[in-house]
Amino acid sequence: MSRRILIAANWKMNGSFAVNTSLLQAINGIQIPLIIAPPSLYIASVRQQLVGTTLKVAAQNVAAEAQQGAYTGEVSAKMLADAGVSYAIIGHSERRQYYGETDALVAQKCQRLHEFGLTPIICVGESLAEREAGLVQTVVERQLTAIIDQCGIYALAQAVVAYEPVWAIGTGKTATPADAQAVHQFLRELVAKYDKNIAENLYILYGGSVKADNAASLFAMPDIDGALVGGASLVAKDFLAICHAAKTSVVG
Numbered sequence: 001m002s003r004r005i006l007i008a009a010n011w012k013m014n015g016s017f018a019v020n021t022s023l024l025q026a027i028n029g030i031q032i033p034l035i036i037a038p039p040s041l042y043i044a045s046v047r048q049q050l051v052g053t054t055l056k057v058a059a060q061n062v063a064a065e066a067q068q069g070a071y072t073g074e075v076s077a078k079m080l081a082d083a084g085v086s087y088a089i090i091g092h093s094e095r096r097q098y099y100g101e102t103d104a105l106v107a108q109k110c111q112r113l114h115e116f117g118l119t120p121i122i123c124v125g126e127s128l129a130e131r132e133a134g135l136v137q138t139v140v141e142r143q144l145t146a147i148i149d150q151c152g153i154y155a156l157a158q159a160v161v162a163y164e165p166v167w168a169i170g171t172g173k174t175a176t177p178a179d180a181q182a183v184h185q186f187l188r189e190l191v192a193k194y195d196k197n198i199a200e201n202l203y204i205l206y207g208g209s210v211k212a213d214n215a216a217s218l219f220a221m222p223d224i225d226g227a228l229v230g231g232a233s234l235v236a237k238d239f240l241a242i243c244h245a246a247k248t249s250v251v252g
């Protein structure tokens with residue numbers, strides 16, 4: 001199997017029309033599969049600026065509700081599809097931590113995306129306390145199984161999984177390539193118990209302080225299919241270096 005690579009940029013709550021435009025101009029020529037997740041207010045503008053490129057746009061979140069209606073502040077999967085958005089991040093640890101999102105809620109969000117043909121970027125990952133308690137596999141298995149139970153294994157045929165250890169996000173601490181690989185392999189084997197083909201074709205990205213100087217060693221791992229990049233995706237030169245490492249890591 002030849003290696004695939006996918007890079008996703010999670011801009012989180014950063015940017016402005018002017019800042020986004022200059023960042024997009026700097027990264028526009030990148031020749032690898034790339035997804036940009038701006039704050040929802042900027043999705044239409046970013047998408048417009050990416051016309052004619054291979055870059056795709058993602059939302060950072062989606063409503064769990066099935067029907068439109070009185071849900072102040074929410075954006076539905078149907079609206080994202082209407083706006084030409086093809087991906088949405090769900091289950092990010094910041095949403096789990098700061099907005100109380102549970103496994104069940106994340107699974108509902110996955111269901112909504114599935115219904116409207118959007119590809120979820122499903123984030124899983126353990127906290128530092130959970131890692132120290134030896135619960136890494138227990139936690140990521142629980143998080144991913146909640147999705148499989150709700151949406152069915154075939155939903156993962158059109159999905160991306162991102163392993164983001166909470167203790168590595170925005171901290172400058174990265175999982176070692178070997179530690180990350182072990183979790184990625186565990187996740188792929190978990191999916192393979194349901195369907196080998198889906199497991200083999202599933203993109204499993206690593207996220208958590210991916211930088212220009214650690215990207216290549218992460219991408220060298222057999223089950224790391226790219227990265228979900230936060231802070232470094234906001235600095236053109238750093239992001240370009242990560243994309244370059246991704247491109248040179250692809251074999252076959």
Ligand SMILES: O=C(CO)COP(=O)(O)O
Nearest residue numbers: 010169170208209230231
């Ligand atoms: O949360 C992340 C991507 O979703 C990772 O963020 P950092 O790259 O800033 O650690």
